[in-house]
Amino acid sequence: FSVGDVCSKITVAADEDSKIIKSYDASMPMHEAMARRVSYVIAPDGKILYEYTSLSPDQHVENTLRALKAWAAQHPQQ
Incomplete structure (x- = not known):
């Protein structure tokens, strides 16, 4: 997405261990590894x-x- 659509003009990050999702209480109720x-x-x-x-x-x-x-x-x- 970043390279093809916006030519790397935005930063894309991964939350592999769900720390960010958890810190913002943003997990989906039925699938805690996925963010709302x-x-x-x-x-x-x-x-x-x-x-x-x-x-x-x-x-x-x-x-x-x-x-x-x-x-x-x-x-x-x-």
Whole structure:
């Protein structure tokens, strides 16, 4: 995907031992080694500002951008 579709412009990572999935409580209920489709907006201080969970990818970008813009409006210096 990264090499063919976006010419390596994004970083792709693997979570082989599910540490990241577990640390964000993002595992699927019936299959703990698989992550739910969840998007986060994380502030520079590491605080999770917004979380959106849906199996459908349709609203993830729109919703997270809205949350990011709201945060940015309240923090113009950061």
